[in-house]
Amino acid sequence: MKFFIDTANIEEIKDAVLMGVLDGVTTNPSLAAKESAPYRDLLKEICKVVSGPVSAEVLATDFEGMVKEANELVEIADNIVVKIPTISEGLKAIKALNQQGIMTNATLVFSPSQALLVAKAGASYVSPFIGRLDDISSLGMDLIQNIVTIYNNYNFNTEVLVASVRHPMHVVEAALIGADVCTMPYKVIKNLIKHPLTDIGLKKFIADYKKANKDK
Numbered sequence: 001m002k003f004f005i006d007t008a009n010i011e012e013i014k015d016a017v018l019m020g021v022l023d024g025v026t027t028n029p030s031l032a033a034k035e036s037a038p039y040r041d042l043l044k045e046i047c048k049v050v051s052g053p054v055s056a057e058v059l060a061t062d063f064e065g066m067v068k069e070a071n072e073l074v075e076i077a078d079n080i081v082v083k084i085p086t087i088s089e090g091l092k093a094i095k096a097l098n099q100q101g102i103m104t105n106a107t108l109v110f111s112p113s114q115a116l117l118v119a120k121a122g123a124s125y126v127s128p129f130i131g132r133l134d135d136i137s138s139l140g141m142d143l144i145q146n147i148v149t150i151y152n153n154y155n156f157n158t159e160v161l162v163a164s165v166r167h168p169m170h171v172v173e174a175a176l177i178g179a180d181v182c183t184m185p186y187k188v189i190k191n192l193i194k195h196p197l198t199d200i201g202l203k204k205f206i207a208d209y210k211k212a213n214k215d216k
């Protein structure tokens, strides 16, 4: 499973690159709003440190506007993937951009029917938002299982990109289902490595060594 980081913060991205686990980045207007630099400047900076796919979202909601913005965004770098909202106009944009050879990420997906349509339209990635489903007492991970089953049934090439990830078990469960990609906040990447027995064991190794070697 590929690991993407869900942030527009350059320091978090650089640290994840150093950890050797990063395959790509996803951003959205809310994440960009947390940073001080303008969105397109941030994207340029991000694409300098990450060679994998970097998702950048359009703000337009009409077909012509989305296609125009997408064409501007891909000028920033070769690895830009354009995030398109999963609405009727978005389907038209996904189809047109696919014909142009521009990669797309269908965002704000909450149902198997939406996932089926964006795959048919030719999206490169589908982004089901599992945390937001969990937030309203619906099982987000069931959606991932359903999409993976549908895509396997018909050999769709669209990659399942698990989004709105809130904790390490979301990542583990996505991997068990066989999702292609999981995008997660920096703090989730950091929490995935933690285990109290690792910390206790490490402390003991160091203490034992120091004790045995204090007079040497």
Ligand code: G3P
Residues within 6 Å of the ligand: 006, 026, 028, 129, 131, 132, 163, 164, 165, 183
């Ligand atoms: O990748 C989508 C993600 O940014 C949404 O996450 O936590 O706002 O639901 P969240």
